[in-house]
Amino acid sequence: MSLVLSQIINAVMxxxxxxLVAIGFSLFFGVMDVVVFCAGDVAIFGAFSIMALVGIVxxxxxxxxxxxxxxxxxxxVSLSSVTTAFLMLLMYRIVIKPFEGKSPLMPLLxxxxxxxxxxxxxxxxxxxxxxxQAFPQLLPSDVMIxxxxxxxxxxxxxxxxxxxxxxLYWFVNKTKLGLSIQAVSQNKEAAxxxxxxxxxxxxxxxxxGGLILGIGGFLVASYSxxxxxxxxxxxxxxxxxxxxxxxxxxxYGAIVGGMLIAFIEVFVSAFIPGGTAYASIAAFLVVVIFIxxxxxxxxxxxTVEKV
Amino acid sequence: MNVLQTEALxxxxxxxxxxxxxxxxxxDEVIGLLGPNGSGKTTFLNLVSGIYxxxxxxxxxxxxxxxxxxxxxxxxxxxxxxxxxxxxxLNLSIIDNLLLGLYSQQKATWWQSLLQPKRCxxxxxxxxxxCLEILHHFNPSLVARAYEPIxxxxxxxxxxxxxxxxxxxxxxxxxxxxxxxxxxxEETSQIIGDIGKIRNGNEKISMIIIExxxxxxxxxxxxxxxxxxxxxxxxxxxxxxxxxxxxxKAYLGG
Amino acid sequence: xxxxxxxxxxVAISILVSFTxxxxxxxxxxxPIIAALAVLILALTLMVVAERTGKVEHLYRALACHQGKSLxxxxxxxxxxxxxxxxxxxxxxxVMGGIYSIVxxxxxxxxxxxxxxxxxxxxxGTGAYTSALLAINFxxxxxxxxxxxxxxxxxxxxIFGFPALKTRGYYLSLITMSLQIIFTLMIINxxxxxxxxxxxxxxxxxxxxxxxxxxxxxxxxxFPYQANYLYLxxxxxxxxxxxxxRLHNSRTGLAWNAIxxxxxxxxxxxxxxxxxxxxxxxxxxxxxxxxxxxxGHYTSFIGVEDFDFSKSLVFIxxxxxxxxxxxxxxxxxxxxxxxxxxxxxxxxxxxMLMYSVILIIIxxxxxxxxxxxxxxxxxxxxxxxxxxx
Numbered sequence: 001m002s003l004v005l006s007q008i009i010n011a012v013m014x015x016x017x018x019x020l021v022a023i024g025f026s027l028f029f030g031v032m033d034v035v036v037f038c039a040g041d042v043a044i045f046g047a048f049s050i051m052a053l054v055g056i057v058x059x060x061x062x063x064x065x066x067x068x069x070x071x072x073x074x075x076x077v078s079l080s081s082v083t084t085a086f087l088m089l090l091m092y093r094i095v096i097k098p099f100e101g102k103s104p105l106m107p108l109l110x111x112x113x114x115x116x117x118x119x120x121x122x123x124x125x126x127x128x129x130x131x132x133q134a135f136p137q138l139l140p141s142d143v144m145i146x147x148x149x150x151x152x153x154x155x156x157x158x159x160x161x162x163x164x165x166x167x168l169y170w171f172v173n174k175t176k177l178g179l180s181i182q183a184v185s186q187n188k189e190a191a192x193x194x195x196x197x198x199x200x201x202x203x204x205x206x207x208x209g210g211l212i213l214g215i216g217g218f219l220v221a222s223y224s225x226x227x228x229x230x231x232x233x234x235x236x237x238x239x240x241x242x243x244x245x246x247x248x249x250x251x252y253g254a255i256v257g258g259m260l261i262a263f264i265e266v267f268v269s270a271f272i273p274g275g276t277a278y279a280s281i282a283a284f285l286v287v288v289i290f291i292x293x294x295x296x297x298x299x300x301x302x303t304v305e306k307v
Numbered sequence: 308m309n310v311l312q313t314e315a316l317x318x319x320x321x322x323x324x325x326x327x328x329x330x331x332x333x334x335d336e337v338i339g340l341l342g343p344n345g346s347g348k349t350t351f352l353n354l355v356s357g358i359y360x361x362x363x364x365x366x367x368x369x370x371x372x373x374x375x376x377x378x379x380x381x382x383x384x385x386x387x388x389x390x391x392x393x394x395x396x397l398n399l400s401i402i403d404n405l406l407l408g409l410y411s412q413q414k415a416t417w418w419q420s421l422l423q424p425k426r427c428x429x430x431x432x433x434x435x436x437x438c439l440e441i442l443h444h445f446n447p448s449l450v451a452r453a454y455e456p457i458x459x460x461x462x463x464x465x466x467x468x469x470x471x472x473x474x475x476x477x478x479x480x481x482x483x484x485x486x487x488x489x490x491x492x493e494e495t496s497q498i499i500g501d502i503g504k505i506r507n508g509n510e511k512i513s514m515i516i517i518e519x520x521x522x523x524x525x526x527x528x529x530x531x532x533x534x535x536x537x538x539x540x541x542x543x544x545x546x547x548x549x550x551x552x553x554x555x556k557a558y559l560g561g
Numbered sequence: 562x563x564x565x566x567x568x569x570x571x572v573a574i575s576i577l578v579s580f581t582x583x584x585x586x587x588x589x590x591x592x593p594i595i596a597a598l599a600v601l602i603l604a605l606t607l608m609v610v611a612e613r614t615g616k617v618e619h620l621y622r623a624l625a626c627h628q629g630k631s632l633x634x635x636x637x638x639x640x641x642x643x644x645x646x647x648x649x650x651x652x653x654x655x656v657m658g659g660i661y662s663i664v665x666x667x668x669x670x671x672x673x674x675x676x677x678x679x680x681x682x683x684x685x686g687t688g689a690y691t692s693a694l695l696a697i698n699f700x701x702x703x704x705x706x707x708x709x710x711x712x713x714x715x716x717x718x719x720i721f722g723f724p725a726l727k728t729r730g731y732y733l734s735l736i737t738m739s740l741q742i743i744f745t746l747m748i749i750n751x752x753x754x755x756x757x758x759x760x761x762x763x764x765x766x767x768x769x770x771x772x773x774x775x776x777x778x779x780x781x782x783x784f785p786y787q788a789n790y791l792y793l794x795x796x797x798x799x800x801x802x803x804x805x806x807r808l809h810n811s812r813t814g815l816a817w818n819a820i821x822x823x824x825x826x827x828x829x830x831x832x833x834x835x836x837x838x839x840x841x842x843x844x845x846x847x848x849x850x851x852x853x854x855x856x857g858h859y860t861s862f863i864g865v866e867d868f869d870f871s872k873s874l875v876f877i878x879x880x881x882x883x884x885x886x887x888x889x890x891x892x893x894x895x896x897x898x899x900x901x902x903x904x905x906x907x908x909x910x911x912x913m914l915m916y917s918v919i920l921i922i923i924x925x926x927x928x929x930x931x932x933x934x935x936x937x938x939x940x941x942x943x944x945x946x947x948x949x950x
Binding site for chain 2: 813823827828830832833937939
């Protein structure tokens, strides 16, 4: 029983990390109809930037001396997320904006290339970049919360995701800026005609997406303890798959999709003999099945082409 | 002898009956399909051409039941159509767009292209000759420009190419969806003339034309069918339909 | 008088163009990475200049009228290549370029139909693994097993094609990506497929008693064994080009182009979308499978790293760089990228980075590739007076 429970917790945590990347994909797709394949690599860049702040700049001990530990973590993550936010905006300017209005194949390829370039730059310029790196144990994993089976780390990951998603929901549905982003993603021309600044909406979306990706990178690294410079590709692909399974463009869909893929991976790995090898295969098979039989995703709406 | 008939043809889009139990027949004639916006005219054409599958009812073409057949099968049987939005392949040449119209009547398969090149070339050359002949009918000046991309010619010529593409394969029934939309009066009368030429040509082609321009309808249609909210409300010659109370109500309101 | 001078002018142009093409490829092959990149930039510049000044149509016309003469230049070039290359490694690069060109031609069928297939490396791998395993485990002749490899790859193409039928754009790419990754993971986790260690000792082709992996002596001159494979691969490449060009100009090719442009138009003109798309998948996969078989029996070792997602990406880049839906362009793209890729091996660390940067630059600066897609000209219909070329 407790084995199943601990696997469920594992799956929920993994699902949180996938969900954050999936939310990024859905946001970008929603506002611009473009799949941004470098999202995973941007998230991992966020993880590496935290490692740089801790290991190279030695920011952590300095902050720790002044602030309580959790404030330090918060500051470090904020710093790296702001970096990834602007990195994402840079990506937009270089490899997405120039292809607006052209064949969707182009931003697909250019963002794949940009993701590769980013991860290669990490591998080249980060000290020992090509080797797997141990992620600093910022979130203590061995401290269990009395009464429930969660460690502090698990709890923080789940809480952080919930807080983030709630804030995003509030922003998108209750603020003027958020509503204008929704308007732009639903009907570009109509939004422009009623005076919404489309460019601003896009910029804000990429900044927010980048922020979420940065936090997602931190959570992934905390969960798996080891980061590799090329993790971003697989992570991004799984996140994209989660977004598609849940329904591209839908935030709730991203969460549902992320959880579904994570649960499949964790349970195949834990309960099928020799399953670890087949965990990813199972997840991708599910993606294929979804695209075939329900391409609009779990939450999405079917669109019919007008002839 | 009916070229086409539909019996209680219905399509239901999640509760909305876009076409509601329509009985329709056409012989060797031109029928205008009228009705206010949203009355189901294009949907009806989509059903006949196989793009939509009906929820109930029958479609019989030249005594064969084609209900539920896909668009490519329907085309092979002899029903061609044009589109409201003038669908052409923009990065292909004029001659290539016309050759597409012959695709359903040609036979060369991929392995025949590799192993029997002479036979395929013969079919190709015959096809090109037919396309150029039709093109000459519609606009002689385009014949010399046959290799130019579609993007190089104006809208009215693109309309002509789309109509030419639909008849080059000698269909028995032609469905025209608002052929004069977006054209000025001068261009409209040219298209009327082009359609007249088709009817006066060698092959028998029946036509169903969706139009909002009553000049077009009155000058080339033998009969007129009026739809409203998916139902057929009139089926008569133009002058009689004009006097029909239901039709006036549909267009002008109670 | 005027006609003969135009004729001889066209002959001169066609010979000059093919000679220049071969010479540029030669320079890119033997020089350092800078030379290869310079050749690429030069070729792109020449194309842009030819397009801007309107001369490019004239060039194409000349080439079309004198295909035989251009072809002769190219054949001579391939025949003497082993003699004019100073070392066997460069010959090896040329062989690999030919193998990848065949894959690229296959991928081009799918891309020309509007389907960007990220599973090409899986088809390439299927051909390689099938051929290698059948030859090793059952002792069958490599020629026969290569054919089986093609059939296996084509079958996989149809299997992968089915999910691709219902989907467009992103979804199709995502499905093929997923299938490619599943392929790679299956190979790694299955020991009789070689697992992560790959399959060594794949037998070479042999003509009668002589194995192609032995150096040969022609007219008293020593040719390294790579030369055997060079002639084999390029003969098959020539055949593949012929098939690709014939299909492009046929009723089938027109249907593919129509599907790429507008599926509703295609289906309402009587085109069976399912059959057409599956054909593109199956034929493209067959080409890749053939190339895979050639690859295995040439290098004698295959490993899963040769058939993964990044390889699929490379194939897409080749088609993109050369010019989508232009068979000649696609081959040039494959040759150039193979050469550049090999030169980048010296910069092992910077290789993928430079690759991705080059891709982004191409997409930004010249997305239509080196030889953009051309309007079909029907050579067979030259005699029709009204159809002026």
